[in-house]
Amino acid sequence: MKILLTGANGFLGARILARMQAQPSVTLRGMSQDDMSRYIDEVQPDAIIHTAAISDIGTCEANPEASYHANVLLPVYLAKAAPNSKLVMLSTDQVYNGNPSPGPYREGDETIPSNLYARHKLEMEQRVLEISPGAVLLRATWMYDMPLYQGDNRGNFLMNIIKSVLAGQPTAWSREQYRGLTYVREAAESMTGALQLAGGVYNFGSENSMNMYDTAQFLLFAMGAKGHLLEAGVRGNLWMDCEKARVGGVAFLNTQEGLARCLADYGMGAPGK
Numbered sequence: 001m002k003i004l005l006t007g008a009n010g011f012l013g014a015r016i017l018a019r020m021q022a023q024p025s026v027t028l029r030g031m032s033q034d035d036m037s038r039y040i041d042e043v044q045p046d047a048i049i050h051t052a053a054i055s056d057i058g059t060c061e062a063n064p065e066a067s068y069h070a071n072v073l074l075p076v077y078l079a080k081a082a083p084n085s086k087l088v089m090l091s092t093d094q095v096y097n098g099n100p101s102p103g104p105y106r107e108g109d110e111t112i113p114s115n116l117y118a119r120h121k122l123e124m125e126q127r128v129l130e131i132s133p134g135a136v137l138l139r140a141t142w143m144y145d146m147p148l149y150q151g152d153n154r155g156n157f158l159m160n161i162i163k164s165v166l167a168g169q170p171t172a173w174s175r176e177q178y179r180g181l182t183y184v185r186e187a188a189e190s191m192t193g194a195l196q197l198a199g200g201v202y203n204f205g206s207e208n209s210m211n212m213y214d215t216a217q218f219l220l221f222a223m224g225a226k227g228h229l230l231e232a233g234v235r236g237n238l239w240m241d242c243e244k245a246r247v248g249g250v251a252f253l254n255t256q257e258g259l260a261r262c263l264a265d266y267g268m269g270a271p272g273k
């Protein structure tokens with residue numbers, strides 16, 4: 001099976017490439033429908049894992065047209081260019097961020113995206129599924145890992161906490177916000193299973209029944225680190241019920257188990273843990 005991977009240099013894409021046989025795509029930046037169709041005709045993939053995107057919420061707000069091109073049009077171009085390929089595309093838990101009910105959210109719950117990135121991801125899901133009903137749209141949680149050597153490393157939950165400990169600075173987390181956090185290497189490992197899922201939208205990642213403050217405290221304890229936590233006033237849950245993917249064969253550790261696995265992978269757990 002020939003799998004084309006977009007965004008192979010990215011945070012998730014680099015870990016997928018390290019795990020599975022896939023052909024990294026050329027950059028899709030600035031591509032038109034014609035460019036995409038020509039490229040897909042050339043490669044003839046059986047499946048496409050599409051991770052390329054503008055994934056930073058602030059960058060999307062500041063550059064709405066670029067966000068629309070990257071996060072809506074490129075996936076639509078891919079779906080039109082590859083009617084016979086199995087498509088797996090990344091969406092986000094942010095599509096639930098304006099839902100006033102406490103959650104955890106299921107795929108059938110109301111999506112109320114309250115930022116541009118999430119609005120574009122939701123439009124992308126809907127348009128791709130109209131074109132390609134067999135496409136698999138994965139609503140991913142915030143993901144974390146240690147940095148890659150000379151990689152394009154951005155902040156994530158794990159690194160934000162580690163940096164705050166090293167700098168002796170506090171970090172602020174909310175006792176009133178619930179969201180899943182996923183070890184990106186586990187997400188990368190789940191791509192083989194994701195390719196087997198029936199077409200549709202799936203919540204994708206680790207479930208978390210702890211609030212963000214308690215999750216940060218859990219991580220500090222698991223590292224054996226003394227950090228200084230403040231309470232943030234953030235509300236708005238993003239936690240998801242991932243039963244649909246689990247039934248389809250794609251199961252994750254919960255957030256605390258995932259953090260513990262990540263620390264163990266890097267030999268960073270507290271002594272005796």
Ligand SMILES: NC(=O)c1ccc[n+]([C@@H]2O[C@H](COP(=O)([O-])OP(=O)(O)OC[C@H]3O[C@@H](n4cnc5c(N)ncnc54)[C@H](OP(=O)(O)O)[C@@H]3O)[C@@H](O)[C@H]2O)c1
Nearest residue numbers: 007009010011012027029052053055070090140141142143
């Ligand atoms: N990171 C997270 O915690 C998280 C959480 C939820 C959902 N997601 C979603 O998961 C997917 C992967 O996220 P990620 O963090 O791995 O992404 P990322 O590292 O920020 O970016 C992935 C790749 O996207 C390509 N890209 C950047 N700007 C682009 C543009 N304007 N047009 C076309 N391609 C562009 C780049 O590849 P080239 O340099 O080759 O062009 C980049 O390496 C995305 O769809 C993201 O929205 C991520």
